[in-house]
Amino acid sequence: MRPTDQKIYLASKSARRRELLRQIGVEFELLMLRDHTPRGPEVSEAVLPNEPAKDYVARVALAKAEFAHESMLWRKLPVRPVLGADTTVVVDGRILGKPADFQEAVNMMKLLSGRTHQVMTSVAVRHLAETWQITQLSDVAFAALSDEQINSYCLTQEPYDKAGGYAIQGMAAIFIQDIAGSYSGIMGLPLYETAQLLQQAGIRTLAQSRH
DSSP states (O other): OOOSSOEEEEOOOOHHHHHHHHHTTOEEEEOOOOSOSTTSOSSOOOOOTTOOHHHHHHHHHHHHHHHHHHHHHHTTOOOOOEEEEEEEEEETTEEEOOOSSHHHHHHHHHHHTTSEEEEEEEEEEEETTEEEEEEEEEEEEEOOOOHHHHHHHHTSSGGGGSGGGOOTTTGGGGGEEEEESOHHHHHTOOHHHHHHHHHHTTOOOTTGGGO
């Protein structure tokens, strides 16, 4: 069933995902998931023992979409498609989350320096009884970084709310020699794949709106 008002709910705190949805003409309202409740976060982002990175990012994205969908129903909000997403940076199978402090950010940048890593973003869209999901993978090659470059970057605020400790659309762009995959996916929402999912949920994208 096509949503009548063509809006979705975005279950994400990411300002970058909001910008990317606006870029393709998708209207949305935020349906935020809480990190702090008496029982802990509404959706845990903890990695399970021996969980592969691709399974992890897909599981968390789906959990966000499903929890937000249930929240929409509990709160008796207008029924719309719900989008959840998760992004992770992976080096040699190791998942890099958001650095908690300066030293952890430095360690992450040293790990990324002079080599290629993967960025995985999974997107899940839930509407009525159906769910659509895709996980997009990109390769990102970093130049070899000096200690001075790493320390200077980690003294900024940029690394600390980003998976892997960097933002491709920020100052870290000067470290990146090459990417293979989706630039928007590395930012946090692969737009081609997201548009396909939203179309399946009955949401018109910018390209469709001309027809």
